[in-house]
Amino acid sequence: MEIAELVLAPVPRRLRAARGSFPVPGGLAEALAAYTLGAPAPAGLAARIDHSQVGNAQGYLLSVRQDGISLLAADPAGLYYGVMTLRQLLRQAGRTLPCVHIEDWPSYPVRGIMLDISRDRVPTMATLRGLLDLWAGLKYNQVQLYTEHTFAYAAHPEVWREASPLTPAEVEQLDAWCRERGVELVPNQNSFGHMERWLRHPRYRDLADATEGFPDPWGGWRTQATTLNPLDPASIELVSGLYDELLPHFSSRQLNVGADEPIDLGHGRSREACRRQGVGRVYLDFLRKLHGEVTRRGRVMQCWADVLVRHPELAREVPRDLLAIDWGYEADHPFAAECRIFAEAGVSFYVCPGTSSWNSLGGRRANARANIHAAARDGLAAGAGGFLLADWGDNGHWQQLPISYPAWVYGAAAGWNPGSEEGLDVERFLSAQVFLDPSGAAARALALLGEAGENEVARLPNATVLAVLLLLDLQPYHRQALERFRGCRFEREEALLEQSLRLLGEARAAADDGQLLGRELELTAALLRHAARLGRERFATAGLSTREIAPPRRRSLAEELDGLEARYRRLWPARYRPGGLEDSAGRMRALKGSYADPD
Structure with missing residues (x-):
């Protein structure tokens, strides 16, 4: 393999090619795969900490020569990162490494x-x-x-x-x-805001700042309190107890x-204090x-x-x-x-x-x-x-x-x-190092999914229009942005999604989760296509409303979403625990409910 063909992440600061190659001794790749921080270097790798040669914290010097591999580092972290780079080299070049000299260290500690x-x-x-x-x-x-x-x-x-x-x-x-x-x-334990999963329970309800509905910063109206009352000593008592259990x-x-x-904050029990003090x-x-x-x-x-x-x-x-x-x-x-x-x-x-x-x-x-x-x-x-x-x-x-x-x-x-x-080249890196896909098709398909979400009609903050179309509880600024998509048919997006699905059929990802990866990306493309179809129908109506879509088309959308939800549920346990599934998939059922004929 030529040096120019290598793709490493993070990108080394200095990489210099040398003549020749080095045949990797048997067992070295396996030993490197099991290497942990602070462990002795495996046989076949000459590694040591040398402050006189490496001055930057977490830095390393990795040399592959015709007579062997050496690694110098500023500290144990540097040794570990040098091994990580060597593992990437082995994953791409196989048992014959090109001779190379790499000098590297991080900017952010x-x-x-x-x-x-x-x-x-x-x-x-x-x-x-x-x-x-x-x-x-x-x-x-x-x-x-x-x-x-x-x-x-x-x-x-x-x-x-x-x-x-x-x-x-x-x-x-x-x-x-x-x-x-x-x-x-x-x-990481949130301890002030974003506490709605606690405050919805009777035991903690009195710790909430808000005692009734309140406007949120994004123009919406909330009925569920999310923030602890900062004036109540019991709020600190609660989080103090959490820290004692967690830390x-x-x-x-x-x-x-x-x-x-x-x-x-300032909409309930702390209103008067916020008015006086800010x-x-x-x-x-x-x-x-x-x-x-x-x-x-x-x-x-x-x-x-x-x-x-x-x-x-x-x-x-x-x-x-x-x-x-x-x-x-x-x-x-x-x-x-x-x-x-x-x-x-x-x-x-x-x-x-x-x-x-x-x-x-x-x-x-x-x-x-x-x-x-x-x-x-x-x-x-x-x-x-x-x-x-x-x-x-x-x-x-x-x-x-x-x-x-x-x-x-x-x-x-x-x-x-x-x-x-x-x-x-992120796609090449994913193909070579993560997906183990010599075709490069899975990484390209993934990139196309990311492009399909970007529509030039309007940029939605913190979201894409196709994802927002599948949500029922929209922020006011999302609802306002949707008006700009009136008449949009999402032809560009559907073309990208079709191309992504075609590439997934050609992918040869050999990673342990390669088949799962394919199913996950196929479902993603299918959900985005459903959103594009829904958008095309909604944005052709006078009020941009799902209810205005012709009943046969709404029933067809509901049938399609049924199948997508079933696929979503089947994929979930491959990576995640069962808790949370009903809440997550329940949002799809709520969308399906919006397709139903009015009573």
Whole structure:
């Protein structure tokens, strides 16, 4: 294999070809596949830590020569990352490696993944272990599993009973797997907003800020409280108890308390305090209380930064050891301006773009790339200490797991060496390293699904029009955007989806989950085609309404959706626990109900 044919992620900083090749001795590839952080180098690999040769933390020098393979590193992490690069070389070149010299190190010391496990999809342990292998191989070194109600708190069984949560023993196993791979598993428990899964239960209802309906920031109307009352000491007592149960099962000395989007703050029990002091001040006071609980347990507190960004005057008042996570998921998110708030205030911070997979079904390929690129570039320029890539599951978590793969690969390159991701052939990497598909068809089909969601008529925030068409409870700004699609026939999208399905028929993915991958992407294409068909019908009506579609066509849509839901249910247990399935698939049944003839 020629050096020019290699595709590595993250992209090494310096790669120089040399003459000749090296025949890999028997057993080396297998030993490297089992390598863990801090383990002795396997026979056939001359590896050592050498600070005189490698000066950058987590850096390494990997040389493949005609007489052997050597690896020098700055620290155990550097040795591990050198092995990960060597494994990628072996996966592509086979038993005869081209001679090459690689010098590499990261720009961001922390490169993380945050996976939403609270919106219906709680992965099985086998799925999580496979994901850890993928992420560690991409040189991510922090993982957070976003939790609202999906940890099995012994004192609160009614909250998680139907969710198939992670148990304490499972968290300890995950933590051990992470340590073997050089990954810090940071506990993540939302502790202020996004508490609706708690507040809907009678036992916790009195802890809610909102006591009646309230307007949300996106123009909608909510009847379910989502935010703890920051003035009630019982709110802190609740989260304090959660921390006591949760934290002993993690080796990490950090905790992400969430605290994002407290959308009912000031609309209920805190209304008068917010009127007198300001919403930002009331928020900061509660944030300090959370900080006290976290530091009392010997942890560093992370929190989402959206409220602090809206109240930049308070940034200088946050505790000095707090770590703010500046998040935003659109291509034009103002990371540069927001990062300056924390840099100038002397507050440590991460940047956090997203995979753009949620509310899309097939992904938002161009948006994800632009969002990730801007976050990595602007965060590094402002002095961010970490790069965290979020993968959410809003509105039933309908997207299949592989939809996030391209963004995870692209983000790995951006977080390691910002700017290098622009030259990375993500499709080739997925084909060679993840799907093991010599045809390249599966990766191309996946890319086309991401292109099908991007429509030039109007850009919907945090969503694609085809995914929004399948949701019944729309945000007002989505409803307004749909008017611009009047008369749209989605011919471009359907052509891309047909091409994607044709490619999936040609794919030869040899990965362990290769057949499952094909079924997941086929279902994604079928759901998007259903959305295009629904959109074509709706956007031809006067009121853009499903009810205005001719009854025979509505019945045909209902029959088609029946089959899609059945396929969705059959695929679910291959990667996920049963809890959450009824809630997720129930949204499809609700859509089917909208196709029914009026009484």
